Amino acid sequence: MRFSDLVNLIVANLARRKGRVLLTAVGVVIGTAAVVTLVSLGAGLQKNATESLWGISDLSNITVYPGYPMEIKGGGGGGGGGGNGSDQQELVLITPSVIEQIKAIPGVKRVIIQDYIAVGSEITFDKLTSWGNFQGVDVADLADMNLEASQGTTELGRGKLVIGAYINRNFYDPNPRPNADPIEPPDLMGKVLKVTLIKWNQDGTETRRSYNMEVVGVLKESKGESDYNMYMTLDELTRWNEWGIGRKINREKEGYNQVLVKAESPKEVVAISEQIINMGLQAYTPQAMVQGINSFFTIMQIIFGGVGAIALLVAAIGIANTMTMSILERTREIGIMKAIGATNNNILTIFLGEAAGIGFVGGVGGAALGWIISAVINVFASSYLASQAASNGYMSSTPIATATPFWLPIFSIVFATLVGLLSGLYPALNAATLVPVDALKYE
Numbered sequence: 001m002r003f004s005d006l007v008n009l010i011v012a013n014l015a016r017r018k019g020r021v022l023l024t025a026v027g028v029v030i031g032t033a034a035v036v037t038l039v040s041l042g043a044g045l046q047k048n049a050t051e052s053l054w055g056i057s058d059l060s061n062i063t064v065y066p067g068y069p070m071e072i073k074g075g076g077g078g079g080g081g082g083g084n085g086s087d088q089q090e091l092v093l094i095t096p097s098v099i100e101q102i103k104a105i106p107g108v109k110r111v112i113i114q115d116y117i118a119v120g121s122e123i124t125f126d127k128l129t130s131w132g133n134f135q136g137v138d139v140a141d142l143a144d145m146n147l148e149a150s151q152g153t154t155e156l157g158r159g160k161l162v163i164g165a166y167i168n169r170n171f172y173d174p175n176p177r178p179n180a181d182p183i184e185p186p187d188l189m190g191k192v193l194k195v196t197l198i199k200w201n202q203d204g205t206e207t208r209r210s211y212n213m214e215v216v217g218v219l220k221e222s223k224g225e226s227d228y229n230m231y232m233t234l235d236e237l238t239r240w241n242e243w244g245i246g247r248k249i250n251r252e253k254e255g256y257n258q259v260l261v262k263a264e265s266p267k268e269v270v271a272i273s274e275q276i277i278n279m280g281l282q283a284y285t286p287q288a289m290v291q292g293i294n295s296f297f298t299i300m301q302i303i304f305g306g307v308g309a310i311a312l313l314v315a316a317i318g319i320a321n322t323m324t325m326s327i328l329e330r331t332r333e334i335g336i337m338k339a340i341g342a343t344n345n346n347i348l349t350i351f352l353g354e355a356a357g358i359g360f361v362g363g364v365g366g367a368a369l370g371w372i373i374s375a376v377i378n379v380f381a382s383s384y385l386a387s388q389a390a391s392n393g394y395m396s397s398t399p400i401a402t403a404t405p406f407w408l409p410i411f412s413i414v415f416a417t418l419v420g421l422l423s424g425l426y427p428a429l430n431a432a433t434l435v436p437v438d439a440l441k442y443e
Contacts, residue, residue: 013350014358020325027318028416031416032369032413033370042301044374044403046297048401061269061285064094064261066258068282098279099113105276108262108264111259111261115135115241117237119244123193124194125188125191129171132167134240135229136233142154151189155216160214161193161213162216162217165226165227168187188218195213197240312419315362327427338434347431348431348432350428355423362416367409371404381402
Protein backbone atom coordinates (compact mmCIF):
# COMPACT_ATOMS: atom_id res chain seq x y z
CA MET A 1 0.00 0.00 0.00
CA ARG A 2 1.41 3.37 -1.02
CA PHE A 3 1.86 6.03 1.65
CA SER A 4 -0.49 8.43 -0.12
CA ASP A 5 -3.20 5.74 -0.29
CA LEU A 6 -2.69 5.04 3.41
CA VAL A 7 -3.08 8.72 4.32
CA ASN A 8 -6.20 9.09 2.18
CA LEU A 9 -7.73 6.01 3.76
CA ILE A 10 -6.97 7.22 7.31
CA VAL A 11 -8.45 10.66 6.59
CA ALA A 12 -11.57 9.09 5.03
CA ASN A 13 -12.08 6.78 8.01
CA LEU A 14 -11.76 9.64 10.48
CA ALA A 15 -14.14 11.78 8.41
CA ARG A 16 -16.79 9.04 8.55
CA ARG A 17 -17.06 9.53 12.34
CA LYS A 18 -16.62 13.27 12.72
CA GLY A 19 -18.58 13.58 15.96
CA ARG A 20 -16.77 10.79 17.79
CA VAL A 21 -13.35 11.91 16.53
CA LEU A 22 -14.09 15.51 17.52
CA LEU A 23 -15.19 14.60 21.05
CA THR A 24 -12.14 12.37 21.51
CA ALA A 25 -9.83 15.07 20.14
CA VAL A 26 -11.28 17.61 22.60
CA GLY A 27 -9.61 15.70 25.44
CA VAL A 28 -6.29 15.93 23.65
CA VAL A 29 -6.89 19.64 22.99
CA ILE A 30 -7.46 20.31 26.69
CA GLY A 31 -4.40 18.32 27.75
CA THR A 32 -2.12 19.91 25.15
CA ALA A 33 -3.42 23.41 25.92
CA ALA A 34 -2.73 22.79 29.62
CA VAL A 35 0.84 21.72 28.86
CA VAL A 36 1.50 24.76 26.63
CA THR A 37 -0.10 27.25 29.03
CA LEU A 38 1.55 25.95 32.20
CA VAL A 39 5.02 25.56 30.68
CA SER A 40 4.70 29.04 29.13
CA LEU A 41 3.75 30.41 32.54
CA GLY A 42 6.85 28.83 34.09
CA ALA A 43 9.05 30.16 31.28
CA GLY A 44 7.57 33.64 31.67
CA LEU A 45 8.19 33.67 35.42
CA GLN A 46 11.77 32.51 34.81
CA LYS A 47 12.40 35.21 32.23
CA ASN A 48 10.88 37.87 34.47
CA ALA A 49 13.01 36.76 37.42
CA THR A 50 16.32 36.64 35.55
CA GLU A 51 15.79 39.92 33.67
CA SER A 52 14.72 41.87 36.74
CA LEU A 53 17.54 40.74 39.03
CA TRP A 54 18.61 43.93 40.75
CA GLY A 55 21.94 45.23 39.51
CA ILE A 56 23.03 42.21 37.50
CA SER A 57 24.46 43.51 34.26
CA ASP A 58 27.51 41.35 33.62
CA LEU A 59 27.44 37.63 34.34
CA SER A 60 31.21 37.39 33.84
CA ASN A 61 31.93 39.30 37.07
CA ILE A 62 33.04 37.73 40.36
CA THR A 63 33.24 39.88 43.49
CA VAL A 64 35.87 38.58 45.91
CA TYR A 65 36.04 39.41 49.63
CA PRO A 66 38.54 38.42 52.35
CA GLY A 67 37.99 34.98 53.87
CA TYR A 68 36.88 35.44 57.46
CA PRO A 69 37.97 33.03 60.20
CA MET A 70 35.89 29.89 60.73
CA GLU A 71 35.96 27.83 63.88
CA ILE A 72 37.02 24.20 63.32
CA LYS A 73 35.77 21.87 66.02
CA GLY A 74 37.54 18.72 67.09
CA GLY A 75 40.95 19.90 65.93
CA GLY A 76 44.11 19.41 67.85
CA GLY A 77 45.21 16.64 70.03
CA GLY A 78 47.39 16.46 73.05
CA GLY A 79 49.33 19.20 74.62
CA GLY A 80 48.54 20.91 77.82
CA GLY A 81 46.86 24.17 78.34
CA GLY A 82 43.26 23.04 78.79
CA GLY A 83 42.21 23.61 75.16
CA ASN A 84 38.58 23.13 74.26
CA GLY A 85 39.27 20.97 71.22
CA SER A 86 38.66 23.73 68.67
CA ASP A 87 40.90 25.73 66.37
CA GLN A 88 40.54 29.02 64.54
CA GLN A 89 41.40 29.57 60.90
CA GLU A 90 43.32 32.73 60.12
CA LEU A 91 41.81 35.60 58.14
CA VAL A 92 42.69 35.24 54.47
CA LEU A 93 43.49 38.72 53.17
CA ILE A 94 43.36 39.98 49.61
CA THR A 95 47.00 41.00 49.41
CA PRO A 96 48.96 41.86 46.24
CA SER A 97 50.46 38.34 46.25
CA VAL A 98 46.98 36.79 46.52
CA ILE A 99 45.80 38.98 43.64
CA GLU A 100 48.63 37.60 41.51
CA GLN A 101 47.45 34.08 42.34
CA ILE A 102 43.92 35.00 41.24
CA LYS A 103 45.25 36.45 37.98
CA ALA A 104 47.01 33.12 37.31
CA ILE A 105 43.73 31.15 37.43
CA PRO A 106 42.83 29.92 33.91
CA GLY A 107 39.95 31.91 32.44
CA VAL A 108 40.57 35.10 34.44
CA LYS A 109 40.61 38.12 32.13
CA ARG A 110 41.27 40.89 34.62
CA VAL A 111 41.36 41.66 38.35
CA ILE A 112 40.22 45.14 39.42
CA ILE A 113 40.98 46.34 42.95
CA GLN A 114 38.16 48.18 44.75
CA ASP A 115 38.43 50.04 48.04
CA TYR A 116 36.05 52.19 50.10
CA ILE A 117 36.52 55.30 52.18
CA ALA A 118 37.32 54.52 55.82
CA VAL A 119 36.85 58.00 57.35
CA GLY A 120 33.89 60.24 57.87
CA SER A 121 33.02 62.52 54.97
CA GLU A 122 30.71 65.36 54.08
CA ILE A 123 29.94 66.72 50.62
CA THR A 124 28.81 70.29 49.96
CA PHE A 125 27.67 71.99 46.78
CA ASP A 126 26.47 75.59 46.95
CA LYS A 127 24.17 75.57 49.99
CA LEU A 128 23.40 71.88 49.75
CA THR A 129 24.89 69.02 51.74
CA SER A 130 25.13 65.35 50.91
CA TRP A 131 26.90 62.09 51.52
CA GLY A 132 28.18 59.45 49.16
CA ASN A 133 29.86 56.09 48.89
CA PHE A 134 33.35 56.85 47.65
CA GLN A 135 34.96 53.91 45.88
CA GLY A 136 38.53 53.83 44.65
CA VAL A 137 39.40 51.59 41.70
CA ASP A 138 42.72 50.83 40.04
CA VAL A 139 41.49 51.46 36.49
CA ALA A 140 41.87 54.63 34.49
CA ASP A 141 38.53 54.18 32.76
CA LEU A 142 35.32 52.79 34.28
CA ALA A 143 34.50 51.33 30.88
CA ASP A 144 36.81 48.50 31.97
CA MET A 145 34.10 47.68 34.54
CA ASN A 146 31.38 47.81 31.84
CA LEU A 147 30.04 51.10 33.21
CA GLU A 148 28.72 53.71 30.76
CA ALA A 149 28.28 57.44 31.14
CA SER A 150 25.05 59.31 30.47
CA GLN A 151 26.96 62.59 30.77
CA GLY A 152 30.64 63.37 30.45
CA THR A 153 33.25 60.65 30.55
CA THR A 154 34.10 57.46 32.46
CA GLU A 155 37.80 58.32 32.65
CA LEU A 156 39.26 58.92 36.11
CA GLY A 157 42.11 61.16 37.24
CA ARG A 158 43.44 63.02 40.25
CA GLY A 159 40.82 65.39 41.67
CA LYS A 160 38.15 63.82 39.40
CA LEU A 161 34.92 62.03 40.27
CA VAL A 162 32.56 59.91 38.17
CA ILE A 163 29.29 59.67 40.06
CA GLY A 164 26.35 57.28 39.97
CA ALA A 165 22.96 58.18 38.59
CA TYR A 166 21.33 58.64 42.03
CA ILE A 167 24.04 60.69 43.76
CA ASN A 168 22.34 64.03 43.08
CA ARG A 169 19.20 62.76 44.87
CA ASN A 170 21.11 62.67 48.16
CA PHE A 171 21.58 66.44 48.39
CA TYR A 172 19.50 68.38 50.89
CA ASP A 173 19.35 71.84 52.41
CA PRO A 174 20.70 71.69 55.99
CA ASN A 175 18.90 74.95 56.84
CA PRO A 176 15.52 74.71 55.10
CA ARG A 177 12.95 77.49 55.35
CA PRO A 178 9.63 76.64 56.98
CA ASN A 179 7.14 75.12 54.51
CA ALA A 180 9.78 75.19 51.77
CA ASP A 181 9.22 72.99 48.72
CA PRO A 182 11.49 69.97 48.29
CA ILE A 183 14.64 70.89 46.41
CA GLU A 184 15.21 69.68 42.87
CA PRO A 185 18.17 67.30 42.47
CA PRO A 186 21.03 69.50 41.22
CA ASP A 187 22.82 68.93 37.93
CA LEU A 188 26.32 68.02 39.09
CA MET A 189 27.94 67.42 35.72
CA GLY A 190 31.05 69.59 35.43
CA LYS A 191 30.56 71.00 38.94
CA VAL A 192 33.15 71.07 41.74
CA LEU A 193 32.15 69.36 44.97
CA LYS A 194 33.78 70.16 48.29
CA VAL A 195 34.59 66.89 50.07
CA THR A 196 35.43 67.29 53.76
CA LEU A 197 37.08 64.36 55.52
CA ILE A 198 36.47 64.07 59.26
CA LYS A 199 38.40 62.12 61.90
CA TRP A 200 38.52 62.11 65.67
CA ASN A 201 41.76 61.99 67.61
CA GLN A 202 42.32 59.94 70.76
CA ASP A 203 41.53 62.95 72.95
CA GLY A 204 38.17 63.34 71.19
CA THR A 205 39.06 66.40 69.14
CA GLU A 206 37.81 66.60 65.59
CA THR A 207 40.09 67.17 62.62
CA ARG A 208 38.89 68.09 59.14
CA ARG A 209 40.54 68.23 55.74
CA SER A 210 38.83 69.41 52.57
CA TYR A 211 39.37 68.56 48.90
CA ASN A 212 37.80 69.96 45.77
CA MET A 213 36.66 67.21 43.40
CA GLU A 214 35.39 67.88 39.89
CA VAL A 215 32.53 65.76 38.54
CA VAL A 216 33.69 64.69 35.09
CA GLY A 217 31.01 62.07 34.41
CA VAL A 218 27.59 60.79 35.44
CA LEU A 219 26.94 57.09 34.93
CA LYS A 220 23.89 55.61 33.27
CA GLU A 221 21.29 54.18 35.62
CA SER A 222 22.02 50.49 36.27
CA LYS A 223 19.64 49.86 39.19
CA GLY A 224 22.63 48.45 41.01
CA GLU A 225 25.49 49.41 43.28
CA SER A 226 27.04 51.80 40.78
CA ASP A 227 24.03 54.16 41.02
CA TYR A 228 25.06 55.07 44.60
CA ASN A 229 28.85 55.14 44.20
CA MET A 230 31.25 58.00 43.59
CA TYR A 231 34.26 56.62 41.74
CA MET A 232 37.81 57.97 42.06
CA THR A 233 41.34 56.67 41.59
CA LEU A 234 42.52 54.05 44.05
CA ASP A 235 45.71 56.00 44.83
CA GLU A 236 43.78 59.12 45.85
CA LEU A 237 41.32 57.18 48.02
CA THR A 238 44.24 55.38 49.68
CA ARG A 239 45.79 58.76 50.60
CA TRP A 240 42.46 59.80 52.16
CA ASN A 241 42.31 56.62 54.22
CA GLU A 242 45.96 56.93 55.28
CA TRP A 243 45.22 60.46 56.52
CA GLY A 244 42.25 59.09 58.42
CA ILE A 245 44.20 56.36 60.26
CA GLY A 246 47.35 58.46 60.59
CA ARG A 247 49.78 56.01 59.02
CA LYS A 248 50.74 54.37 55.73
CA ILE A 249 48.75 51.29 54.77
CA ASN A 250 50.73 48.09 54.26
CA ARG A 251 48.71 46.10 51.72
CA GLU A 252 50.71 42.91 52.29
CA LYS A 253 49.58 42.91 55.93
CA GLU A 254 46.16 44.59 55.65
CA GLY A 255 45.04 43.68 52.14
CA TYR A 256 42.17 45.23 50.19
CA ASN A 257 38.45 45.31 50.95
CA GLN A 258 37.48 43.54 47.73
CA VAL A 259 38.45 42.91 44.13
CA LEU A 260 36.37 42.44 41.01
CA VAL A 261 37.42 39.46 38.92
CA LYS A 262 36.33 39.46 35.28
CA ALA A 263 36.20 36.10 33.54
CA GLU A 264 36.83 35.51 29.85
CA SER A 265 33.33 34.04 29.53
CA PRO A 266 30.27 33.60 31.80
CA LYS A 267 30.66 29.84 31.26
CA GLU A 268 33.94 29.92 33.22
CA VAL A 269 32.64 31.97 36.16
CA VAL A 270 31.51 29.10 38.37
CA ALA A 271 34.76 27.16 37.95
CA ILE A 272 36.84 30.28 38.69
CA SER A 273 34.79 31.16 41.78
CA GLU A 274 35.25 27.61 43.12
CA GLN A 275 39.03 27.95 42.81
CA ILE A 276 38.91 31.32 44.58
CA ILE A 277 36.84 29.82 47.41
CA ASN A 278 39.38 27.00 47.69
CA MET A 279 41.99 29.70 48.34
CA GLY A 280 40.06 30.59 51.50
CA LEU A 281 38.42 33.72 50.10
CA GLN A 282 34.75 34.58 49.64
CA ALA A 283 33.45 34.82 46.09
CA TYR A 284 30.07 36.09 44.96
CA THR A 285 28.94 35.74 41.37
CA PRO A 286 25.56 36.65 39.87
CA GLN A 287 26.01 33.70 37.50
CA ALA A 288 25.53 31.29 40.42
CA MET A 289 22.33 33.10 41.38
CA VAL A 290 21.04 32.96 37.82
CA GLN A 291 21.86 29.26 37.59
CA GLY A 292 20.01 28.62 40.84
CA ILE A 293 16.98 30.53 39.60
CA ASN A 294 17.05 28.70 36.27
CA SER A 295 17.27 25.33 38.04
CA PHE A 296 14.30 26.23 40.23
CA PHE A 297 12.15 27.32 37.32
CA THR A 298 13.19 24.32 35.23
CA ILE A 299 11.85 22.07 37.98
CA MET A 300 8.72 24.23 38.10
CA GLN A 301 8.20 23.84 34.35
CA ILE A 302 8.60 20.07 34.64
CA ILE A 303 5.98 20.01 37.40
CA PHE A 304 3.64 22.25 35.39
CA GLY A 305 4.17 20.07 32.31
CA GLY A 306 3.44 16.98 34.41
CA VAL A 307 0.12 18.45 35.50
CA GLY A 308 -0.80 19.00 31.86
CA ALA A 309 0.44 15.52 30.98
CA ILE A 310 -2.12 14.05 33.41
CA ALA A 311 -4.85 15.62 31.28
CA LEU A 312 -3.22 14.07 28.21
CA LEU A 313 -3.24 10.69 29.96
CA VAL A 314 -6.99 10.97 30.44
CA ALA A 315 -7.29 11.88 26.77
CA ALA A 316 -5.19 8.81 25.88
CA ILE A 317 -7.72 6.60 27.62
CA GLY A 318 -10.43 8.24 25.54
CA ILE A 319 -8.51 7.53 22.32
CA ALA A 320 -8.05 3.89 23.30
CA ASN A 321 -11.77 3.61 24.04
CA THR A 322 -12.71 5.22 20.73
CA MET A 323 -10.41 2.93 18.75
CA THR A 324 -11.71 -0.15 20.57
CA MET A 325 -15.32 0.80 19.74
CA SER A 326 -14.29 1.50 16.16
CA ILE A 327 -12.81 -2.00 15.81
CA LEU A 328 -16.00 -3.59 17.15
CA GLU A 329 -18.07 -1.65 14.65
CA ARG A 330 -15.73 -2.40 11.72
CA THR A 331 -14.95 -6.05 12.39
CA ARG A 332 -16.57 -7.24 9.14
CA GLU A 333 -14.82 -4.44 7.27
CA ILE A 334 -11.50 -5.71 8.63
CA GLY A 335 -12.43 -9.24 7.50
CA ILE A 336 -13.20 -7.97 3.98
CA MET A 337 -9.89 -6.10 3.81
CA LYS A 338 -8.02 -9.24 4.84
CA ALA A 339 -10.01 -11.36 2.37
CA ILE A 340 -8.94 -9.16 -0.55
CA GLY A 341 -5.26 -9.30 0.44
CA ALA A 342 -4.63 -6.83 3.26
CA THR A 343 -1.87 -8.05 5.59
CA ASN A 344 -1.74 -7.77 9.37
CA ASN A 345 0.80 -4.95 9.00
CA ASN A 346 -1.60 -3.06 6.72
CA ILE A 347 -4.42 -3.32 9.26
CA LEU A 348 -2.06 -2.38 12.11
CA THR A 349 -0.78 0.65 10.20
CA ILE A 350 -4.30 1.87 9.34
CA PHE A 351 -5.58 1.81 12.91
CA LEU A 352 -2.36 3.22 14.36
CA GLY A 353 -2.58 5.99 11.79
CA GLU A 354 -6.14 6.80 12.82
CA ALA A 355 -5.17 6.93 16.50
CA ALA A 356 -2.15 9.12 15.70
CA GLY A 357 -4.40 11.29 13.52
CA ILE A 358 -6.71 11.97 16.46
CA GLY A 359 -3.69 12.87 18.59
CA PHE A 360 -2.32 15.14 15.85
CA VAL A 361 -5.61 17.00 15.39
CA GLY A 362 -5.93 17.44 19.14
CA GLY A 363 -2.30 18.51 19.41
CA VAL A 364 -2.65 21.22 16.76
CA GLY A 365 -5.85 22.52 18.38
CA GLY A 366 -4.33 22.36 21.84
CA ALA A 367 -1.14 24.18 20.81
CA ALA A 368 -3.20 26.97 19.24
CA LEU A 369 -5.54 27.21 22.25
CA GLY A 370 -2.60 27.17 24.70
CA TRP A 371 -0.88 29.98 22.80
CA ILE A 372 -4.07 32.06 22.82
CA ILE A 373 -4.61 31.49 26.56
CA SER A 374 -0.97 32.43 27.24
CA ALA A 375 -1.35 35.61 25.21
CA VAL A 376 -4.53 36.58 27.08
CA ILE A 377 -2.86 35.91 30.46
CA ASN A 378 0.12 37.96 29.34
CA VAL A 379 -2.02 40.97 28.42
CA PHE A 380 -3.83 41.15 31.77
CA ALA A 381 -0.88 40.10 33.95
CA SER A 382 1.58 42.46 32.21
CA SER A 383 -0.81 45.36 32.72
CA TYR A 384 -1.06 44.51 36.41
CA LEU A 385 2.71 44.04 36.85
CA ALA A 386 3.40 47.34 35.06
CA SER A 387 0.96 49.22 37.29
CA GLN A 388 2.53 47.65 40.41
CA ALA A 389 6.04 48.59 39.25
CA ALA A 390 4.94 52.16 38.54
CA SER A 391 3.26 52.50 41.94
CA ASN A 392 6.49 51.37 43.63
CA GLY A 393 8.56 53.85 41.66
CA TYR A 394 10.30 51.37 39.38
CA MET A 395 10.67 51.72 35.65
CA SER A 396 9.93 48.40 34.01
CA SER A 397 10.33 47.90 30.28
CA THR A 398 7.70 45.30 29.45
CA PRO A 399 6.96 42.87 32.27
CA ILE A 400 5.66 39.54 31.04
CA ALA A 401 3.80 36.72 32.78
CA THR A 402 4.10 34.02 30.14
CA ALA A 403 6.67 33.24 27.46
CA THR A 404 6.10 30.48 24.91
CA PRO A 405 9.41 29.00 23.68
CA PHE A 406 9.47 28.39 19.93
CA TRP A 407 9.96 24.67 20.46
CA LEU A 408 6.98 24.23 22.81
CA PRO A 409 4.12 24.16 20.23
CA ILE A 410 6.11 21.79 18.01
CA PHE A 411 6.94 19.54 20.96
CA SER A 412 3.33 19.54 22.18
CA ILE A 413 1.99 18.52 18.75
CA VAL A 414 4.57 15.73 18.40
CA PHE A 415 3.90 14.58 21.96
CA ALA A 416 0.13 14.55 21.46
CA THR A 417 0.56 12.55 18.24
CA LEU A 418 2.80 10.08 20.05
CA VAL A 419 0.24 9.76 22.86
CA GLY A 420 -2.45 9.00 20.27
CA LEU A 421 -0.19 6.45 18.58
CA LEU A 422 0.56 4.63 21.84
CA SER A 423 -3.08 4.77 22.90
CA GLY A 424 -4.14 3.04 19.70
CA LEU A 425 -1.46 0.35 19.85
CA TYR A 426 -3.48 -2.26 21.79
CA PRO A 427 -6.72 -1.83 19.77
CA ALA A 428 -4.71 -1.87 16.52
CA LEU A 429 -2.99 -5.12 17.51
CA ASN A 430 -6.39 -6.67 18.22
CA ALA A 431 -7.62 -5.57 14.81
CA ALA A 432 -4.52 -6.89 13.03
CA THR A 433 -4.78 -10.32 14.65
CA LEU A 434 -8.47 -10.93 13.84
CA VAL A 435 -9.12 -14.17 11.96
CA PRO A 436 -10.65 -13.25 8.56
CA VAL A 437 -13.34 -15.96 8.67
CA ASP A 438 -14.46 -14.98 12.17
CA ALA A 439 -14.41 -11.31 11.23
CA LEU A 440 -16.62 -11.92 8.18
CA LYS A 441 -19.17 -13.85 10.28
CA TYR A 442 -19.22 -11.14 12.98
CA GLU A 443 -22.65 -9.46 13.40
